[in-house]
Amino acid sequence: MMYWNDGGMNGWGLGLMTVSMLLFWALVVFGGIALVRYLGRTAPHGPAAPAPPAAPPQRPTPERVLAERLARGEIDPDEYRARLDTLRGGDPPAVG
Template sequence: MNTLAQIAAHAPHDGWGWGGGPGWFVIFPILWFLLIVAVVVLIARAARRGFRQGPPWARQAGTDPVAILGERYARGEIDESEYRSRLAVLRGSTEPGGRTN
């Protein structure tokens, strides 16, 4: 008596197929809420870090002049006096000690 046509005719009413049941009325709002919270958190983190910097994977490493100067000093390309005088110039002071006039 149970033919394939009878099973197919009753499938949506018996919980077969794409129905899902009443549990989906609870799960979908929770999933939407979690998605919205995730988007808000990501936007807040980006705003805190500053949108102008761009995403971490797109930033160019080593473009900070002070960092480049520190790397040159660490490699031994410049000595301490040259490092301090150039650092003072980068920070906007005229004295080698880093003090502003």
């Protein structure tokens, strides 16, 4: 019996081998890139994730400002109570 190509590969075998070799090397390269990116992201010396934006500072209420002035000693307790009543809509105290 006579064997053509002395038992060598035909066109389909050569094509399949070429495609499988290209897929193998593509997988190796993709795996290497994915590994480097993963290790770079989880490394402690890598860049930190950006902090979430801070909430805008809220303005203190007038009552809070008044209480802080009392705590700093800028006003006395009688003046504090009189101003607090005025802020809350009470009658202003009679002066003098």
